[in-house]
Each structure stands twice: as C-alpha cells, then as structure tokens.
Amino acid sequence: MSAPADLLAIGAGPAGLTAALAFKRRNPAARVVVADRMGEPGAKLAVTGGGRGNLSRDIHPDDLVRAFAPSDRFVAPAIRAFPPTALRAFFRGIGVPTVVEPGGGIYPASQSAPAVRDALAAAARRAGVEFRMGAAVCRLEPPDSSDSIETTDSIDSSSWRAYFASSPSPLAARRVLLAAGGQSAPALGSDGSGFALARALGHRIVAPVPGLAPILVDDAPWISALAGVSLPDAALRLAMPQRLLRESRGPLLFTHRGLSGPAALDISAALSRALAHTDPFTLYLAVLPAPRDKFRALLDTLRRTDGARPLRRALAPPLPQRLADAMLSLAGVPPDTPAARLAAPAADRLATALCALPLTVTRTATFAESMVTSGGVYLPEVHPKTLASRLHPTLSFAGEILDVAGPTGGYNLHWAFASALLAATATARS
Ligand SMILES: Cc1cc2nc3c(=O)[nH]c(=O)nc-3n(C[C@H](O)[C@H](O)[C@H](O)COP(=O)(O)OP(=O)(O)OC[C@H]3O[C@@H](n4cnc5c(N)ncnc54)[C@H](O)[C@@H]3O)c2cc1C
Known part of the structure; x- marks a missing residue:
C-alpha cells in the first residue's frame, strides 16, 4: 500500500498544475498527486487565446481585481499576492x-x-x-467519513479517499485541492463533475451558466447579412424596465447567428442568467456607443450644417458602409436621403437604431461554445485568504470551479494561476 498523498490536486488544468507545482516546491519531501480525467494535462490551456494563450493583462492589480465584480472582494487576496508582474516572473x-x-x-x-x-x-x-491521467475522480470521501464505501482498512480514516471511475482502488490523501474547472468546452475536460464532487461534500453550487459565449439572435436576418462586419467599439446593455442590469463595451463582431467579440462575450453570462427568469429578453445594441439623446441632437446639427450630404455617407465612416445602410433601413430611412430631408420622427428612429436598438434574444450559446462557466462553488463557503473550504478544513479550491468569472482577455487564466498559488501556499503552511 502506498503512503497517502500529502496533496491530491483534482484537475491538471492551469489551476491544478500550478497548485501541485507550488505545493511541491514548498514541501519537496511531500507526495503530491495530480489526477485528471483526460489523457493529457492542460487540454484546455493548450487551446486558449486562439492557440496563443492570453495569460493575463498588463494592468494595475486593482484594475484586475475590479474586473471580477461582483466577486472582486473575494478574488482580491489571490490577485494582490500574485499580480501580473509576479505572473510574468513565475513563467520566466x-x-x-x-x-x-x-x-x-x-x-x-x-x-x-x-x-x-x-x-x-x-x-x-x-x-x-506524480501524474495520474485518464483518472476521473467520481467520488470523494472526507476524513472520518461515516459512510465510507471502502471495504478494507488499508486507508487510515484520517485521510481523504478519492475514488476513480477507472480503478477499484481509492487514493488516500491528507489534503485535497479541487481544481476541476467548470463545464465549458467539456470535450477539453471540465465537464461539471467537479461541481458534483463539491455538492456531494455539502457545498452549495451557484447554478452554472455559459459565460464568454456568443449571443444568438433569432429572427434578425439583417444580422446574418452583416456576418463578418466588426466594430472597434460598440455597447450592449441588458436592462429591465427602469433598471440597467449590465453593460459591456468593446469590439463587436456580427456573425451568421448573432453577435460575438468581447462586447458580446462579456455580457453573455448576465444574459444567460436573465434568460433563466425572463424568456425572451431584450438586449439593447449601440453601434455608436453615445447617449441616444446626444446623437439625436447631432442629427439636428447635421441637418443644418451639412444638409446636402446623403445620410449613408454621413454615417460611414465612422460605421462600415454595410452597417450604416442596414441601420438606415431598420429605421425606415432610404439610405440616400440628404441629411436636411430627415424628418423629426425618422431622426428619432435612426437615433434609436444606432444607439439603443432593441434585440430580442431567446438563448445564448451552449456550454460547448462557451469559454468560461459563470457560477460554481458558492463563495461564502470558502475562505478568500486561503481558498480553503469552510466546511472541510483540508479541502481547498482553485480556478474556475469557484463562482468567479472574469471578462475575456486573460483575466480567467490569471485567476486560475493566482488562486492556485494562494491555495497551494496556504495549504502548504497548514
Ligand atoms: C477555447 C477557449 C479559449 C480560452 N482562452 C482563454 C484565454 O486566452 N485567456 C484566458 O484567460 N482564459 C481563456 N479561456 C478560459 C480558461 O481556459 C479557463 O478559465 C481556465 O482553463 C480555467 O482553469 P482551471 O484549471 O480552473 O480549469 P480547466 O482548465 O477547465 O481544468 C480543469 C481540469 O480538471 C479536469 N477534471 C474535471 N473534472 C474532473 C474529475 N472529476 N476528475 C479528474 N479530473 C477532472 C479536466 O479534465 C481539466 O483538465 C479559454 C477557454 C476556452 C474554452
């Protein structure tokens, strides 16, 4: 019988690998095992950033922390202890x-x-x-568990028992780090089974929804006709009557099925949650991210100062010509209309189309098409300064399994690395 592992990291993604390495460096004599259901470690890490790996952002740690709102207070200790400069040094x-x-x-x-x-x-x-690949953990028993399914007494009861789908013999470990990711892109490993393991140990799981996923807009043929058109700066707003739920701003891409690019990806999790309660939901698109009233006033100025200019020319640039024509058509304005001939009701419709166009959305893309999972292990049950479970002192979490999801652009990998280092350091001390 082999000695119990000092640490079993479940998941050989960026979080599990980093935690196992950091723990072993601090305790060279310790037995550290990392187990993963896939045949190779880091299958998802290997495809990140279009295969180039956007590992983090070169910004002030405070800005990095803020980007994780509403989980910013929870992520702060991990990110402050491992800011982007430390991440670069670690990788060097x-x-x-x-x-x-x-x-x-x-x-x-x-x-x-x-x-x-x-x-x-x-x-x-x-x-x-030590690596155990092709080893899906299907059950975790905490130390001194009364409902052990182990029939021999080969494992002392003060250890965790991890059971694998592929093997009848459990692995004993003094500490467990659950770094099994979320359930996005399940073909790359994280299939949501980590949530099931945490739930079975008594942890609450905030309902997972696809995050950083394209937005699907049905019944809007004008969008698919614009497939391939992109904007460097657009805004999307998710609003209830009288209440702005979320706004995202940044590059936007029109696709055959709807919207993609950072502005769409960053609002997709909030949209998925909104759709769980209200289906369909209205999303407001601003291809010109200016307040509608300000733009409406600009149209009046244009009528007076450059009245002979056809509107399709006045709008492109800044908009791509195909998009300007589509917006005029949605507003019911013939594209070659001279600015001076734009009647007030048509100017109102055009300002709405450009700055607050309502889109009816019935669904976001699936987990298979999403880059991160929003939702996961309920944060109040985890210590932010150690990432240890408040329910089981020798259990910790790192990475996407926690109810933490950042925007697109390196934030999520930074969280995976930073949370892993904090959890490993705290675990190594305990
Ligand atoms: C296509 C794509 C591109 C992305 N690009 C970027 C990017 O450029 N920058 C960025 O910041 N983020 C990016 N992300 C997000 C980023 O990859 C994840 O946030 C990050 O990988 C999370 O790390 P993790 O270690 O927590 O989880 P994961 O990387 O999901 O790793 C979890 C591991 O646990 C294993 N596992 C799961 N359940 C079990 C089990 N029961 N037993 C054993 N093993 C198990 C899985 O096989 C997996 O290997 C991208 C995601 C995708 C899908």
Whole structure:
C-alpha cells in the first residue's frame, strides 16, 4: 500500500498544475498527486487565446481585481499576492518568457499555448509531482467519513479517499485541492463533475451558466447579412424596465447567428442568467456607443450644417458602409436621403437604431461554445485568504470551479494561476 498523498490536486488544468507545482516546491519531501480525467494535462490551456494563450493583462492589480465584480472582494487576496508582474516572473522561471501586446494582453513570447502547458507540466514533473491521467475522480470521501464505501482498512480514516471511475482502488490523501474547472468546452475536460464532487461534500453550487459565449439572435436576418462586419467599439446593455442590469463595451463582431467579440462575450453570462427568469429578453445594441439623446441632437446639427450630404455617407465612416445602410433601413430611412430631408420622427428612429436598438434574444450559446462557466462553488463557503473550504478544513479550491468569472482577455487564466498559488501556499503552511 502506498503512503497517502500529502496533496491530491483534482484537475491538471492551469489551476491544478500550478497548485501541485507550488505545493511541491514548498514541501519537496511531500507526495503530491495530480489526477485528471483526460489523457493529457492542460487540454484546455493548450487551446486558449486562439492557440496563443492570453495569460493575463498588463494592468494595475486593482484594475484586475475590479474586473471580477461582483466577486472582486473575494478574488482580491489571490490577485494582490500574485499580480501580473509576479505572473510574468513565475513563467520566466519555468522557461516561458512573456510579452505584452499593444492591447495590454500578456502572451508567451513563443505565441504558443501548448508550449505554456508543456512547460508547466514539465516543471511539475521535474519537481516530483506524480501524474495520474485518464483518472476521473467520481467520488470523494472526507476524513472520518461515516459512510465510507471502502471495504478494507488499508486507508487510515484520517485521510481523504478519492475514488476513480477507472480503478477499484481509492487514493488516500491528507489534503485535497479541487481544481476541476467548470463545464465549458467539456470535450477539453471540465465537464461539471467537479461541481458534483463539491455538492456531494455539502457545498452549495451557484447554478452554472455559459459565460464568454456568443449571443444568438433569432429572427434578425439583417444580422446574418452583416456576418463578418466588426466594430472597434460598440455597447450592449441588458436592462429591465427602469433598471440597467449590465453593460459591456468593446469590439463587436456580427456573425451568421448573432453577435460575438468581447462586447458580446462579456455580457453573455448576465444574459444567460436573465434568460433563466425572463424568456425572451431584450438586449439593447449601440453601434455608436453615445447617449441616444446626444446623437439625436447631432442629427439636428447635421441637418443644418451639412444638409446636402446623403445620410449613408454621413454615417460611414465612422460605421462600415454595410452597417450604416442596414441601420438606415431598420429605421425606415432610404439610405440616400440628404441629411436636411430627415424628418423629426425618422431622426428619432435612426437615433434609436444606432444607439439603443432593441434585440430580442431567446438563448445564448451552449456550454460547448462557451469559454468560461459563470457560477460554481458558492463563495461564502470558502475562505478568500486561503481558498480553503469552510466546511472541510483540508479541502481547498482553485480556478474556475469557484463562482468567479472574469471578462475575456486573460483575466480567467490569471485567476486560475493566482488562486492556485494562494491555495497551494496556504495549504502548504497548514
Ligand atoms: C477555447 C477557449 C479559449 C480560452 N482562452 C482563454 C484565454 O486566452 N485567456 C484566458 O484567460 N482564459 C481563456 N479561456 C478560459 C480558461 O481556459 C479557463 O478559465 C481556465 O482553463 C480555467 O482553469 P482551471 O484549471 O480552473 O480549469 P480547466 O482548465 O477547465 O481544468 C480543469 C481540469 O480538471 C479536469 N477534471 C474535471 N473534472 C474532473 C474529475 N472529476 N476528475 C479528474 N479530473 C477532472 C479536466 O479534465 C481539466 O483538465 C479559454 C477557454 C476556452 C474554452
């Protein structure tokens, strides 16, 4: 019988690998095992950032923390202890120099996410971490559990028992780190089974919904006709009567099925939640992200100062011509109408189409098409300064399994690494 592991990390994604490596570095004599249901570690990490791996952002740690609102207070200890400068130093230390791209994204200098995954896994192996691949954990029994299904007394009752779908013998471990991710892109490993493990241990799970997913807009053929058109700056607003629920702003892409790009991805989780209560839901699109009334006043000025100009020319630029024509058509304004001939009701309709166009949305894309899962282990049941469970002192969490989801652009990987380091450091001390 082998000795119980000092730490079992469930999930060899960025969080599990980083935690296993950090724990082993702090306790070189410890037995650290990382188990993953997939045949290779970090399958998802290897495809991030379009295969280039957007690891973090070169911004002030306070801004990084704020981007995680409403979970900002929870993520603060982990991110402050491991800001972007520390992340870059950590990766340099395992042979992955990084670069900052003009938009602020931190990427490996090799531009290769698989190389990041390989370096992380190799560093963990070099440090002496044991890998169990193809090992899906299907049941976890806490120490001194009264409902043990283990029939022999080979495992002392002060250890955790992890049962694998592929093997009849459980693994004993003194501490467990659950880093099994969410349930987005399940073909890459995280299939939601981590939530089931946490729930079986008594943790509440905030209902998972797809986050960072494209928005599907049915019955809007004008959108599919614009497929491929993109805007550098647009806004989407999710609002109830009298209440703005969420706003996102940034680049937007029209697709055959709806909207994508950061502005759409960043609002998708809030939209998924809204749709769970109210279906369909109205989303307001501003292809010109200015207050509607301000733009309406601008149209009046245009009528007076440049009245001979056809409206389709006045709008493009700043808009791409195809989009300007589509907006005029939605507002019921013939595209070649000279600005001076724009009647007040038509100007009202045009201002609405450009700055607050209502779109009826009935669904967002599925988990399979989403990049992160919003929802997960309920944060009040986890200590933010150690990421240890408040229900089981020798259980910790890291990464996407927690009810933490950041916007697109490196925030989620930063959270995976930072939370793993905090959990590992605190666990190694305990
Ligand atoms: C296509 C795509 C591109 C992305 N690009 C970026 C990007 O550029 N930048 C960014 O910041 N974020 C990006 N993300 C999000 C980012 O990949 C995740 O937030 C991050 O991988 C989460 O890390 P994690 O370790 O918590 O979970 P995961 O990476 O999901 O790893 C969890 C691991 O646990 C294993 N596992 C699950 N259940 C069990 C079980 N029961 N037993 C054993 N093992 C189990 C899984 O096989 C998996 O390997 C992207 C996501 C996708 C899908």
